[in-house]
Amino acid sequence: MTDQAHAQAARTPKMLIEEMNRTRTPQDTAAVWFLGQESVVIKGGDRIIYVDPYLSDELEQKAGIQRAYPAPLSPSDVGNADAVLITHEHDDHMDLTTISVIAKQNPCTIFVAPGCCHAAMREAGVAEDRLYAAECDRWKEYDGFRLKPIPAAHEELEETEHGHRYVGYMIDMNGVMIYHAGDTVVYPGLLERLQEQPIDIGMVPINGGDAFRRQDGIVGNMDFREAVKLASAAKFDLTIPLHYDVFAWNGERPGYFIDYCYEYDPYLKTKVMARTERMIYVKD
Amino acid sequence: MTDQAHAQAARTPKMLIEEMNRTRTPQDTAAVWFLGQESVVIKGGDRIIYVDPYLSDELEQKAGIQRAYPAPLSPSDVGNADAVLITHEHDDHMDLTTISVIAKQNPCTIFVAPGCCHAAMREAGVAEDRLYAAECDRWKEYDGFRLKPIPAAHEELEETEHGHRYVGYMIDMNGVMIYHAGDTVVYPGLLERLQEQPIDIGMVPINGGDAFRRQDGIVGNMDFREAVKLASAAKFDLTIPLHYDVFAWNGERPGYFIDYCYEYDPYLKTKVMARTERMIYVKD
């Protein structure tokens, strides 16, 4: 294991941030970095978007739930976020420690989140004029990209006075269409929403859910089979599985996702991301 | 694969039936044969019980759904059933072709099934006085064993005017307590019901369910993770996974069940049955 330890040690937060900053993504390309669970960084053109950055140990502090491995970045490393997208209020998605540090250090970063998250995010230090509501099913233009929040059912669709409580995001950026599902099962209407536009990169959870996790307060997502079938039906050009690695008791073996692809739709293109890996997507 | 073809050919229905008939199960022992899907045969003392015998190709005839391998017995081979237990009306559980032949050939065989199955079973030729209702949560004595039907939620608990639509069976036979779950998810109240008696052999589905199968009319069950957690919580002495092998599009890899056992509870005793295998259980 010494080699791996070495490899990990060798890839410092500084190196990772520098890689993000120096990576060139000409028109019709995108780069994705995987930070664990559903935390990803997406770069297209000169814009960098963080989705659900879980870089603290909020859940360990609050509930004794340890990460399987340390966050690859500290919140204070994040000086390059043009936007932070939050899918819902759970601590491993809306990580207020991380959000607070990013907001303080980067006055220009904008934040998009379901309306019901706004109060907590403002309290964490996000400025009113930097905070945008994730209004589902409509495109909204931002500087350098546009977003269409997609309702997510975690495990149920829930509407609050501020709109959907759980969302995913359709991100149209630099000529590449990216879907980040957030935490969701496959609900009636999801596939139809996805079919409204050709999706280049689809990122979906695979950890599933069950009666016993539910009993422990762990809300479920689609499992690896549903993820494969959804990706196949929605015709994602490339599918990235998410949400399997950071919490041992709520994870999944990514190999099950891969094996089911090979059984169900061996032409489906997938990419299992290594920790902190950068993937470059070239459209056409 | 010639060796396997040979192995299979070598084990004719006649040999299988003769094995059932000659197997001795002294007090506090039971023998179980696996016929695929949720079809099992249980022997204790001199009594033989068939649960959900799916020995025809009903589903292929009706819906073009082929078996992954031929039924190991034909309905006409079954001359040794003291009782046939049916868990619910789906064709791969209440197989009317099989039931019809068994009833005609064996006037003494009794049938136990949810009340809502009775009309169809009578029409298939089961005599009124041989047909018993699966009344949930109460023990009923039969000749040589007693039964307590347990509500099953496939995927929901459903009560009809005739009682529960889906059931499993607690079978107390020859000093051995056996639970056959039928088709069910883990619902609130199931574990408590199981904990009411120490269970020697627990047989549970592992095929799960998902939005896409549901869309195709395939109702779901617990998955391999829930099966392991249920078995561990209910403290089954031995757990046999079921419902993964006969229909390719609704199956599961039994190895996933085994690997999850080793991750979650490596002291949990399990038995993955080979096709047509006989397992002998010795209680202490």
Place this chain on the structure above:
Amino acid sequence: MTDQAHAQAARTPKMLIEEMNRTRTPQDTAAVWFLGQESVVIKGGDRIIYVDPYLSDELEQKAGIQRAYPAPLSPSDVGNADAVLITHEHDDHMDLTTISVIAKQNPCTIFVAPGCCHAAMREAGVAEDRLYAAECDRWKEYDGFRLKPIPAAHEELEETEHGHRYVGYMIDMNGVMIYHAGDTVVYPGLLERLQEQPIDIGMVPINGGDAFRRQDGIVGNMDFREAVKLASAAKFDLTIPLHYDVFAWNGERPGYFIDYCYEYDPYLKTKVMARTERMIYVKD
């Protein structure tokens, strides 16, 4: 995990030994207990044989190699061994700490091992007249069973002046023929040796081997695929996978073995043993 911890705690060495002692194995039956790695206990009639009992932490003391879980018995718990069979000199097979304690406490226990192990075993306290050489390919009668050592190739067949360095054992006991492969790959001649007698229970390693483990001094075995194919070709009635659980860096997922069975020969009967489980085998 409290339930499992409970389950484990509830099964003390005393309970395990008492279970061995009280288990009845009438003619044509055998009982097998799994103690981890390749350590098994076999009972037939009133004879109890330990194979490769690794009950100490020799490898942790010598090389810092930790067990994945504590040995289920201490050497001093073993007061019921009629015979101890050793397959080869590696510390997790010929565990001199365990052998020494057993020899001291049980003057009647006999030991069978390759000749090249004898000096070390004598030094550990095994009496000259209790120590027998594992001479390959010939049956030898002992009190209550007979043995035929089978050459093992770990990874090579090696002959010393004292005969084969690595062996497995064919154990004919109480009407049941049991093959414990020891540490071996499938070498030319092995299958033919196995086909010389019908084998009821075949126990085979599944951990494989590779260039990197070899570099670390870890000699390889057959892998799960070879184990399945060997079992199918040799027509074991029941196959038990061994050697996957005690050392994390030299283990295997038993589910892979199960899944490969279902792919290659779904009629092959197998049993993955839970930790400390007792399995009772009934020969027709």
